[in-house]
Amino acid sequence: xxxxxxxxxxxxxxxxxxxxxxxxxxxxxxxxxxxxxxxxxxxxxxxxxxxxxxxxxxxxxxxxxxxxxxxxxxxxxxxxxxxx
Amino acid sequence: xxxxxxxxxxxxxxxxxxxxxxxxxxxxxxxxxxxxxxxxxxxxxxxxxxxxxxxxxxxxxxxxxxxxxxxxxxxxxxxxxxxxxxxxxxxxxxxxxxxxxxxxxxxxxxxxxxxxxxxxxxxxxxxxxxxxxxxxxxxxxxxxxxxxxxxxxxxxxxxxxxxxxxxxxxxxxxxxxxxxxxxxxxxxxxxxxxxxxxxxxxxxxxxxxxxxxxxxxxxx
Numbered sequence: 001x002x003x004x005x006x007x008x009x010x011x012x013x014x015x016x017x018x019x020x021x022x023x024x025x026x027x028x029x030x031x032x033x034x035x036x037x038x039x040x041x042x043x044x045x046x047x048x049x050x051x052x053x054x055x056x057x058x059x060x061x062x063x064x065x066x067x068x069x070x071x072x073x074x075x076x077x078x079x080x081x082x083x084x
Numbered sequence: 085x086x087x088x089x090x091x092x093x094x095x096x097x098x099x100x101x102x103x104x105x106x107x108x109x110x111x112x113x114x115x116x117x118x119x120x121x122x123x124x125x126x127x128x129x130x131x132x133x134x135x136x137x138x139x140x141x142x143x144x145x146x147x148x149x150x151x152x153x154x155x156x157x158x159x160x161x162x163x164x165x166x167x168x169x170x171x172x173x174x175x176x177x178x179x180x181x182x183x184x185x186x187x188x189x190x191x192x193x194x195x196x197x198x199x200x201x202x203x204x205x206x207x208x209x210x211x212x213x214x215x216x217x218x219x220x221x222x223x224x225x226x227x228x229x230x231x232x233x234x235x236x237x238x239x240x241x242x243x244x245x246x247x248x249x250x251x252x253x254x255x256x257x258x259x260x261x262x263x264x265x266x267x268x269x270x271x272x273x274x275x276x277x278x279x280x281x282x283x284x285x286x287x288x289x290x291x292x293x294x295x296x297x298x299x300x301x302x303x304x
Contacts, residue, residue: 060262066125066143079152
């Protein structure tokens with residue numbers, strides 16, 4: 001296989017989101033996965049990106065529940081009445 | 085270069101049932117919807133308007149918009165993206181009034197190259213066999229204790245990093261990775277192409293990863 005067929009690590013890191021979204025064309029996906037076979041550095045990088053996404057997803061856990069103004073149901077009721 | 089927004093998902097059968105119930109004045113269904121989306125709406129509104137109190141008003145106005153507009157819902161998008169489009173429109177209007185509008189151009193990823201990882205981490209082009217490969221491998225985060233990874237400090241670092249992102253990247257990463265929207269939903273809500281949202285998302289994630297890397301690894 002020619003060297004030009006291989007992805008470099010610098011190229012691979014630009015494709016991670018496309019890869020995770022399943023948005024890479026099949027041939028690119030194969031090149032991406034072949035690279036991972038021989039490159040522990042990119043395996044760690046991919047794992048760091050996955051963990052980053054998971055940690056970002058945890059932000060909602062600490063968010064203060066948003067109050068719902070009491071007049072909202074009242075507004076819905078009024079609309080229902082006026083629509084009749 | 086602009087590509088058209090991805091084709092929208094249509095309203096599901098469940099959506100149409102919900103809409104029918106709302107039109108019939110079913111308060112229980114309305115309350116359920118509010119329950120399901122209120123927190124997300126307030127968090128996203130805060131991305132536009134900056135203050136929690138104003139964000140809560142924007143969410144409130146969004147629900148009033150839902151009530152007023154439900155008769156015109158045509159099912160050409162999902163109910164969820166329809167509600168969140170009302171939110172972004174309401175929030176944009178409010179942000180303009182407060183003098184902190186997000187320019188529409190922020191949502192188109194520019195063509196400037198913004199490397200995801202510091203180029204110094206890779207061997208340069210002069211290297212005979214391994215140009216573009218890591219000069220030192222990234223570290224495994226397996227050795228970082230869980231209680232550090234999920235600590236309050238880590239969460240605050242991610243929050244701060246997201247807040248400092250350019251507008252488009254911030255919005256997309258909040259929708260995708262914080263609120264858990266699909267790429268299709270993000271495109272529908274923001275009216276941008278699939279490729280565009282993925283570029284913005286990738287830049288945002290890469291910066292959060294880099295911030296985490298320097299924070300987590302200095303303490304290992």
